[in-house]
Amino acid sequence: xxxxxxxxxxxxxxxxxxxxxxxxxxxxxxxxxxxxxxxxxxxxxxxxxxxxxxxxxxxxxxxxxxxxxxxxxxxxxxxxxxxxxxxxxxxxxxxxxxxxxxxxxxxxxxxxxxxxxxxxxxxxxxxxxxxxxxxxxxxxxxxxxxxxxxxxxxxxxxxxxxxxxxxxxxxxxxxxxxxxxxxxxxxxxxxxxxxxxxxxxxxxxxxxxxxxxxxxxxxxxxxxxxxxxxxxxxxxxxxxxxxxxxxxxxxxxxxxxxxxxxxxxxxxxxxxxxxxxxxxxxxxxx
Numbered sequence: 001x002x003x004x005x006x007x008x009x010x011x012x013x014x015x016x017x018x019x020x021x022x023x024x025x026x027x028x029x030x031x032x033x034x035x036x037x038x039x040x041x042x043x044x045x046x047x048x049x050x051x052x053x054x055x056x057x058x059x060x061x062x063x064x065x066x067x068x069x070x071x072x073x074x075x076x077x078x079x080x081x082x083x084x085x086x087x088x089x090x091x092x093x094x095x096x097x098x099x100x101x102x103x104x105x106x107x108x109x110x111x112x113x114x115x116x117x118x119x120x121x122x123x124x125x126x127x128x129x130x131x132x133x134x135x136x137x138x139x140x141x142x143x144x145x146x147x148x149x150x151x152x153x154x155x156x157x158x159x160x161x162x163x164x165x166x167x168x169x170x171x172x173x174x175x176x177x178x179x180x181x182x183x184x185x186x187x188x189x190x191x192x193x194x195x196x197x198x199x200x201x202x203x204x205x206x207x208x209x210x211x212x213x214x215x216x217x218x219x220x221x222x223x224x225x226x227x228x229x230x231x232x233x234x235x236x237x238x239x240x241x242x243x244x245x246x247x248x249x250x251x252x253x254x255x256x257x258x259x260x261x262x263x264x265x266x267x268x269x270x271x272x273x274x275x276x277x278x279x280x281x282x283x284x285x286x
Contacts, residue, residue: 006125007118011227013094014042015053016172019063020070022049026056027272032264033067033074037097041126061213065274068260069281073169073199074098076283080167080197081108087166089155090114092173095123099138107137112160114151117142152188165195165286172279175203175231176224182233183243189284190248196286198249201279205234208277217278237280244284255281 009017017038024031026049048054077088077098086109090096093113099106113120120142124134134140139158143151156162168189174182189198209217221231235243237254244252257274265273 005118006122007116008122009042009095009119012172013119014038016066017042017095017097018044018048018054019059019066022054022056022059023063023067025049027063028268028270031067032064033071035067035070035097035101037100038095040130041095041123058216060272061210061275062216064265064272065257065260065279068257068264068274069171069201069279071264072255072260072281073171074102076197076199077109077167078105080165081105084165085167086110086164087160088112089160089166089168091151091168091170094119099135100127100132103135107135110137110139110159112139112141112155112158114141114143114155117144163193165193165197167197167199168192169199171199171201174200174235175233175279176229177233179233179243183247186244186247186249186284190244190286192286194286197283198285199281199283201281202235202240203231203233203279204236204277210275210277213275213278240282244282248286249284250286252282252284255283 008014017035020033020035021039024034024036049056053059077085088098088106088109089112090098091114093115096113099111099113115123120140124140127134139160141151141154141158143149143154145151160166170185174185177185185200186198189196192198206214206217206221224230237256241252241254257276257278257280261273
């Protein structure tokens, strides 16, 4: 039995949600992603835009990276839905807002959000309070990872059909897992039904980051270590591709920040774009 007492999202999840809102507030249109749902859920104190971790200049490349990868994943889900996709799974969902922003698309699917029980109970309460509610096609899957619960077993219990294709995504997670744990996740995902897609973000070695964002990445690493959740895994693109193939994926490709920049940031007068060689994407298919 899960403890349903709600617990506010951790600082990382909250920061990502606020960066997504900051993109709408301070960056010129067209916006890569229009997402102020997390801002409404969090309801921060007035003036939140002036907090140190919201500094418009410092956060600029990082918020570009956040909205760029989120837009890519949503486009991937849209493309797959056009081909008959029925299941979408978000690992470590946090304050993901796909279901609230894209109900026309989401309601054609069964969307599973996997997260820790406390923050998920908090999110459920806030969605109800703000009038979004939790429709039947949105399945919250609380998993107590620290107690050793199997997220896969919990997912199946929530109605996931292991015999049907799915899109499964995991962003902002792999750097906190050992290489062995990442390999185990890839191994599990490679056993999804044929035609499934797994998309995950991964962190390149910090000394490879663009010079203008390297100090920010080093600060993030230091903060993660101080909070007891250190970065433990870094991958070169060739390494993550090899690992995915070794674990059984039929195909695997690297989606670089340069590709995201070409897709979503080209022609911008303000020069906004995600930084190269920081957190990028693996997309693998069964």
